[in-house]
Amino acid sequence: MAKAYIALGANLEQPKAQLDAACVALEALAETGSFQISPYYASVPMGEFKQPDYINAVASIETQHSPLELLDALQAIEQQQGRVRLQHWGPRTLDLDLLLYDNLVMTSERLTIPHYGMKQRSFVLVPLFNLSPELILPCETPLKSLISAKLRSELQELDSDH
Known part of the structure; x- marks a missing residue:
């Protein structure tokens, strides 16, 4: 059994509803009772x-x-929710990125774990910190050492009715 962290993002076609639907799909992939979601x-x-x-x-x-089976499942969820890959960093109905998979470090043609850009992205670090404030990344960096007031100021927490 492995613990995996997955980033969710959406900015098209009712983004909150897209994330809500993705949560249902992710919970179905998870071992019973293990699914958690940040604000x-x-x-x-x-x-x-x-x-x-x-x-x-x-x-x-x-x-x-x-990890690759999980990546396939995440990409299937994206496609089910209308994801079309037109532009790098372009708008999307849903983006699911596998951030961490236990303490695994891997690089392949299809997948890099830990996710290559996660340490620079407030929209990954802050929600990850909400879930696991004591997390130590595979590079042995404590997650809390990457969290700052400036980083938090880049985000606006939404009502947590999901």
Whole structure:
């Protein structure tokens, strides 16, 4: 059994509803009773494209799926919710990124764990901290050492009625 952390993001077609639906799908992938979700946060999009703000969160699950099986399942959820990959960092109905899988460090053509950009992204770090404030990353960096007031100020926590 592995503990996996998954970043959720959406900024098209009712983003909050997209994250809510993704939570239902992720809970179905998780071992019974292991699904947890952070509060939802509004964040400014990355990249050069003019697009709506995102809603982001991080989920944790315990799973018997291998990392690549989990990636396949996450991509299937994205497709079921209308994800179309048109532009890097472009708008999307749903983005699910596998951030961490236990303490595994791996790089393959399809998957890099830990997720390559997670240490620079407030919309990943802050929700991850909500779930696991004592988490030590595979590089042995305590998550709490990456959290700052400036980082928190980049996000707006939304009402937590999910």
